[in-house]
Every structure is written in C-alpha cells, then in structure tokens.
Amino acid sequence: MDIAAFRKRGHRLVDWVADYLDGVEGYPVRATTPPGAVSTALSEHPPEAGEDWDAIIADLDRIIMPGVTHWQHPMFMAYFPCITSPPAVLAELVIAGLGVQGMMWETSPAATELETRVLEWLREALALPRWFEGVIQDSASTSTLVAILAARERATDLGGNARGGAAFAGLATYASSDAHSSVQKAMRIAGIGDEHFRAIAVAGDGGMDAGALEAAIIADITAGLRPAMVVATLGATGTGACDDLARIGDIAKRYGVWLHVDAAWAGSALILPEQRAMANGLDAADSLVVNPHKWLYTGMDLSVLYARSSADLERCFAILPEYLRTAETEVINYRDRGITLGRRFRALKLWFVIRSYGLDGLRRELRHHIALAQQLAERIGSEPDFEISMPPRLALFVFCYRPSGVAERELDALNEKLLDALNQSGQIYLTRIRINNQFAIRVSVGQTGVTEQHMNKAFRLITDTARRLLN
Ligand SMILES: *Cc1c(COP(=O)(O)O)cnc(C)c1O
Numbered sequence: 001m002d003i004a005a006f007r008k009r010g011h012r013l014v015d016w017v018a019d020y021l022d023g024v025e026g027y028p029v030r031a032t033t034p035p036g037a038v039s040t041a042l043s044e045h046p047p048e049a050g051e052d053w054d055a056i057i058a059d060l061d062r063i064i065m066p067g068v069t070h071w072q073h074p075m076f077m078a079y080f081p082c083i084t085s086p087p088a089v090l091a092e093l094v095i096a097g098l099g100v101q102g103m104m105w106e107t108s109p110a111a112t113e114l115e116t117r118v119l120e121w122l123r124e125a126l127a128l129p130r131w132f133e134g135v136i137q138d139s140a141s142t143s144t145l146v147a148i149l150a151a152r153e154r155a156t157d158l159g160g161n162a163r164g165g166a167a168f169a170g171l172a173t174y175a176s177s178d179a180h181s182s183v184q185k186a187m188r189i190a191g192i193g194d195e196h197f198r199a200i201a202v203a204g205d206g207g208m209d210a211g212a213l214e215a216a217i218i219a220d221i222t223a224g225l226r227p228a229m230v231v232a233t234l235g236a237t238g239t240g241a242c243d244d245l246a247r248i249g250d251i252a253k254r255y256g257v258w259l260h261v262d263a264a265w266a267g268s269a270l271i272l273p274e275q276r277a278m279a280n281g282l283d284a285a286d287s288l289v290v291n292p293h294k295w296l297y298t299g300m301d302l303s304v305l306y307a308r309s310s311a312d313l314e315r316c317f318a319i320l321p322e323y324l325r326t327a328e329t330e331v332i333n334y335r336d337r338g339i340t341l342g343r344r345f346r347a348l349k350l351w352f353v354i355r356s357y358g359l360d361g362l363r364r365e366l367r368h369h370i371a372l373a374q375q376l377a378e379r380i381g382s383e384p385d386f387e388i389s390m391p392p393r394l395a396l397f398v399f400c401y402r403p404s405g406v407a408e409r410e411l412d413a414l415n416e417k418l419l420d421a422l423n424q425s426g427q428i429y430l431t432r433i434r435i436n437n438q439f440a441i442r443v444s445v446g447q448t449g450v451t452e453q454h455m456n457k458a459f460r461l462i463t464d465t466a467r468r469l470l471n
Pocket residue numbers: 080138139140141142180182233234235236237262263264265291303
C-alpha cells in the first residue's frame with residue numbers, strides 16, 4: 001500500500017470508526033454468533049497474492065463485525081468496563097504509525113521520558129505516595145506477576161535468579177479468597193505453586209479477614225515456611241470489596257512481607273478525593289497495579305505498576321548483554337522493570353487522554369457512573385421481589401431476583417435463567433457471581449455515553465424479564 005492509498009483509506013477508516021462509535025447502540029451488546037460461525041466464514045488458507053482493499057473491508061463488515069461483542073455499548077454492564085475514547089483511538093493511530101519499540105531510552109528518548117512524566121501525573125492524580133515509581137505494562141495480570149517475581153527475588157536475595165527453584169522453595173504468599181484469579185496464576189508462574197498460596201477468608205464486609213491473615217502467616221512460619229508476599233485488593237472483581245490496607249500493611253511490615261495492592265479497576269476512582277478513604281494505609285505498600293484501560297478511557301491496553309522503589313524491580317529484571325549496551329547510563333531503561341524487552345509506546349495514550357479530558361473531565365465521568373449505579377441499585381432494591389445482594393461500591397452492585405412463593409433452592413436456577421434471558425436479548429450484557437453461596441447478578445456501570453435513559457432501560461428490562469419468567 002503506497003502512502004497516497006494509505007491516506008485515502010485511512011480517512012475512510014477513521015470515518016468507519018466514528019460511525020461505529022456513533023452507532024454502537026444499533027448492535028446487540030453481546031455477539032450472537034454461535035461457536036465456529038466466524039471461523040467457518042474465514043478463508044482456510046492465506047492468499048498468495050495481495051487482495052483488493054475494498055474486499056478486505058467488506059469482510060470486516062460481513063464476517064468480523066457480527067462476531068464482535070460491543071464493549072463500548074452503553075448497555076455493556078458485564079465484567080468491568082474497558083473504556084476507550086476518541087483521544088485514545090487517535091493516540092493508537094500515532095503509536096502504530098511511529099512503530100516505535102521503546103525497550104530503552106536510546107531507542108526513543110521521548111517514549112521513555114513521556115512514560116516517566118505521565119506516570120508522575122497519574123501518581124499525583126490518584127494521590128499515591130510520592131515515592132512510587134511506575135512502569136507501564138500490558139495488563140494487571142502482567143503487573144502482578146512482575147510484582148511477585150520482584151518480591152520473590154527480594155525474599156531470596158536474588159537467589160531465584162541465581163540458583164532457580166531451590167532458592168525459593170518454601171516461600172508462601174497470601175491473598176483474600178475474593179482476589180482476582182490473575183493473582184493465583186502469577187503465583188503458579190512464579191514457582192510459588194497453589195500449595196503455598198493461601199486464600200484467606202473474607203470478613204462480613206467482603207474484605208480480607210486480617211486476623212486470619214496473621215494466623216496463617218504465623219502457622220506458616222511455625223511450619224518452617226517463609227512468608228514472602230500478601231496481595232491486598234481494592235475493588236474485588238466479584239463484589240467491589242476493599243481489603244483494609246492499614247491493618248494488612250501493619251501485618252506485612254511486622255513479618256517483613258511484600259505488600260502488593262491490586263487496584264486494577266477501583267484504582268482509577270482514586271482521582272476522586274471523596275473516594276480516597278479506601279486507600280488509607282497505602283503508604284505501606286511495596287507495589288500497586290491500576291489499569292487505566294478499565295476506567296480511565298485509554299482503551300486496551302494500558303496497565304500501570306507502581307513500586308515503592310524501582311530498584312526492587314530493576315534488581316530482579318535487569319540483564320545486560322553486549323548488544324544492549326549504550327553510552328547513556330543515567331537514564332531509565334524500562335525494559336529493566338518488567339518481563340518483555342520490546343515495549344509499545346503506550347504512554348502516548350495516557351498523555352492524550354489526560355490532556356484532552358483534563359483531570360476534572362475524568363472526575364466528572366467517573367462521578368456520573370457512580371451516581372447512575374447508585375440510582376439503579378436503589379430502584380431495583382425498592383422492588384419487593386428483588387434484593388440487593390451487595391450495595392453499590394463505586395459503580396458496581398449485585399442483585400438477585402427473589403419473588404415470594406419460589407422455594408429457596410430454586411432461586412439459583414431462576415436467577416441463572418434471568419441472566420441468560422437478559423444477555424440473549426442483545427439489549428444488555430451482565431455477568432454472574434456467587435455471594436454467600438447464592439447465584440447473583442453483577443451490574444457494572446461505566447461506559448462513554450451512558451445516561452439515565454440507559455439506566456431506565458436496564459431497570460425495565462431486568463424487572464419485566466424476571467416477571468415474565470415466572471408467568
Ligand atoms: C480486571 C482485573 C484484573 C485483571 O486485569 P487484566 O488487565 O485483564 O489482566 C486483576 N485484578 C482485578 C481486581 C481486576 O479487576
């Protein structure tokens with residue numbers, strides 16, 4: 001494709017994206033294609049000769065789009081939001097056009113220096129401890145894995161890097177039973193293993209039971225194990241619950257354990273001064289992950305890992321073969337703060353988004369989402385046949401349908417049927433959770449363009465569909 005063709009087609013594709021975002025409500029929220037529908041429509045073999053551009057775009061519309069689930073749809077209330085925005089999309093265009101591989105300062109000084117600056121901006125915006133030093137990763141799963149690897153190497157004085165598994169045998173780690181599955185996965189990859197990863201029970205408020213955490217640490221020490229890391233969650237994926245960082249931080253300090261905070265979703269809400277109480281005690285953290293790609297308008301993907309000291313990361317990850325040596329030594333080489341050598345120029349997205357919305361604009365958006373979730377929860381909760389299983393935490397709440405006359409043991413099946421019917425309608429997309437061993441339905445608000453009207457529509461859909469199931 002020559003540049004003249006790229007220019008013409010590019011303009012048309014920007015129109016295509018603009019039309020998509022403008023008309024996203026015309027699609028069913030969750031893709032309705034059955035398994036295999038997309039793959040069987042795709043050619044089985046790659047073309048030998050280059051194809052006509054219009055044919056490619058026609059297939060994008062004909063084959064790909066029906067199999068897309070519309071995360072930017074205002075009625076997408078499943079999982080957590082993964083909001084993109086026009087400034088983020090335009091930044092991605094620039095990132096792709098520059099094609100920079102920012103593995104180290106010299107391979108693009110601007111990529112490194114912009115990353116440092118925007119992570120300082122974000123630290124200030126979220127009111128994080130001023131000593132936190134950051135690095136952009138692709139996902140919270142990676143950020144948490146990087147933190148556990150650094151914790152492992154701190155606990156073994158770099159013995160794992162030097163001698164392998166023998167050095168970290170007997171390390172034990174802890175998180176609440178409601179922690180994200182990426183935490184357990186990171187423990188597996190880091191060689192801790194399920195056997196030495198403790199899922200600590202949650203207390204009545206859904207947060208980790210700090211007493212049970214300390215008891216587990218003491219039991220492990222008594223048994224000859226070495227506690228190395230506790231992961232506290234701000235905004236658990238199922239329920240939005242927050243662990244008590246002040247109490248857990250005290251315990252971590254007492255036993256010399258690395259404290260990692262998983263604030264992948266809720267961390268963005270720290271831009272709101274009125275929400276910062278959930279982070280009380282954060283000063284004790286050794287690391288924290290927040291995903292601007294969830295609730296801060298940067299689109300997939302952009303996760304930020306902050307560490308108390310970048311030295312903890314660099315001691316673990318730095319490695320210097322001859323071909324990576326450069327003259328500059330007083331600069332940051334972000335490859336030394338994570339797993340991959342090659343790095344996308346993601347910082348540009350956060351820069352475009354923060355400058356274009358301003359912190360005030362972002363605060364307005366998040367407050368709007370939180371208020372809408374609150375209203376919808378109140379309306380559902382005031383219906384006699386519904387119950388709020390978990391009142392709103394930020395923009396997330398959980399409900400279940402409990403009509404009188406239906407036996408307790410039939411409620412799970414009824415709510416599962418309700419969720420299926422709602423999702424299959426294509427009008428809304430919600431996901432499931434078990435609370436107190438009961439099937440319940442999560443509502444997670446947070447999309448560009450979501451309004452009170454969408455909440456009205458959600459209320460009608462949920463209540464009408466539920467009652468129709470019974471009749
Ligand atoms: C979404 C989420 C994750 C996983 O995030 P990825 O970026 O998809 O890896 C981890 N922890 C929490 C609390 C989350 O909400």
